[in-house]
Amino acid sequence: MTYEATVQFKFDSTFTYSGYGSSLEGDDFIPEEHFLITAPAADLNAKQYFKLFEKFMLCVGMTPESIRSGAMSLVFNDYVREEDQRKVCKEYELTMDEDLDEKFKEWVKRDEEWKRLKKGPMGTVLEDSANGVA
Numbered sequence: 001m002t003y004e005a006t007v008q009f010k011f012d013s014t015f016t017y018s019g020y021g022s023s024l025e026g027d028d029f030i031p032e033e034h035f036l037i038t039a040p041a042a043d044l045n046a047k048q049y050f051k052l053f054e055k056f057m058l059c060v061g062m063t064p065e066s067i068r069s070g071a072m073s074l075v076f077n078d079y080v081r082e083e084d085q086r087k088v089c090k091e092y093e094l095t096m097d098e099d100l101d102e103k104f105k106e107w108v109k110r111d112e113e114w115k116r117l118k119k120g121p122m123g124t125v126l127e128d129s130a131n132g133v134a
Contacts, residue, residue: 007041007049009056010034035059 013033037056044052050071057067074080075088089096095103 003042005041006038007044007052009037009053011036011056011060 011034015031017031035056037052037059039052054067058064076085085096088094
C-alpha cells in the first residue's frame, strides 16, 4: 500500500482601482495575484512544514521579522509549559530572562577565578603565552 499526500497554500487577490484619492496609477499595482504553493506532504516533518509556511507568508507580504516573531510566540507564551520552553532554550542555546541574573553571577565568578589564576608568585601577573599579553 502506498501513501501519497500533498499540502497546498493558496492566495488569491484582486484590486480594483477606484480613482478617488488614490496615488496609485495603472502600472503601480498588480490588479490580480494568485499564488499556489504545493508540496508533497507524506513525509514532511514539522521544520519542513514551517519552512513551507514561511514561503507562503513571504508571498503574501509578511516580513521575515514578523514571521520569526510569530514562530517564537508559539513557544514563548503563557499557554506553553515552562518545562517545554526550557527544552527549546536548551536545544537552541538560549537563556530565558528569569535565568540572566544567575548567568551574570557565574560570569563574575569565572572572571574572578581567571584573575586569581593569572597572578603569579608574589602577586605578579603572568604573561599569557598564547597572546604574549600580560
